[in-house]
Amino acid sequence: MSNKIRLGILGGGGDSLIGVLHRIASSMHDKYQIVGGVFNPVWEENIGFAEKISLPTNRIYKDFDTLVEEELKLPVEERMQIVSILTPNFLHFPMAKKLLENGFNVICEKPMTTTYEEAKILNATLKKSKTIFAITYTYTGYPMVRQMREMILNGELGNIQRVDAQYYQGWINPVIHDKEQRANTWRLDPKKGGISCCIGDIGTHAFDMLEYVSGLKIESILADLNYLYPDNKMDIDGTVLLRCSNDVRGVICTSQIATGEENSFIVKIYGDKAGLKWEQENPNFLYLMEDGQPLRVLKPGHSYNSQLSLDGSKLPPGHPEGIFDSMGNIYKGIAKAINNEPYNHGEFPTIIDGVRGMGFIEKAVESHQKGNVWVEIENVD
Known part of the structure; x- marks a missing residue:
């Protein structure tokens, strides 16, 4: 067998x-x-x-x-x-x-x-x-996202002072402007999709990613969501201000009506020593930014990367890896856990990530409905 x-x-x-x-x-x-x-x-x-x-x-x-x-x-x-x-x-x-x-x-x-x-x-x-x-x-399975996490964990950016995530898509444009289509799309049906479309679908990716790479906890948020039409019951666009642990500020900008965008997910973390930027549509490039220094581009598969990043690289430097590889790395980490093998806790998102993601969705909708006010996100263990 x-x-x-x-x-x-x-x-x-x-x-x-x-x-x-x-x-x-x-x-x-x-x-x-x-x-x-x-x-x-x-x-x-x-x-x-x-x-x-x-x-x-x-x-x-x-x-x-x-x-x-x-x-x-x-x-x-x-x-x-x-x-x-x-x-x-x-x-x-x-x-x-x-x-x-x-x-x-x-x-x-x-x-x-x-x-x-x-x-x-x-x-x-x-x-x-x-x-x-x-x-x-x-996206937590990408080698250069994991490299980003390890560099921040090792203090290479210094004290984190701002976090920023932008996730723009345009896929819902052909649907949202047609009354019949938007009434018959399951992602815009609260009975099937929940209370949120955009924040629930892609905003949670941004929320989880910022916590994953920065090591911070997002403690409170202020959300401004866009439904576009009075008969549309679920958000398809939104901006969320963030207050994080260690008094760090940030923002999540998400949209599914960003005309012409495909899957533009950009993550930026700024410390007092340096900054890092990663773009999902160019996932093999991690940009290291330092005052007074030329821009540096880190790529997967090189020995200068962390063990967590290298463990997620299946090909030699110069050979592109993509979203299938990213999901494959998550499955690989889960297999280690099932087989009782040693693994890095950054190898796959756990139920805590899921619980916090749902807390973020509900609090974003609550913040918007209360008139764009600050609301706290409950901590879980």
């Missing part, structure tokens, strides 16, 4: 980008074997997709509850060890909770749940189950 980690997948069938991303990522380091799942709620499409990607169909189940029921009948050494949840947002919580209660490890897409209260319940459930839970804030 294979010694690979037995992986099940929920959602991500058909032409789902996120499904392709997770399947390729799980295969990168030869740590996982996909053994089954539920790719689509329509049985014909579910089983047809499994056949299309050459999976045995004996563990393709008609629905999630059947998956759990049937997998628990199998011997421990045969059943799924971990399940990836790639479904629409409203299904994340019930699926993750039931999986944890039944002893499965979980990988969950973000946002982790649709409410902060659900996120806290999941955290309490995880503590009882003593399994592994990871949330896929994908």
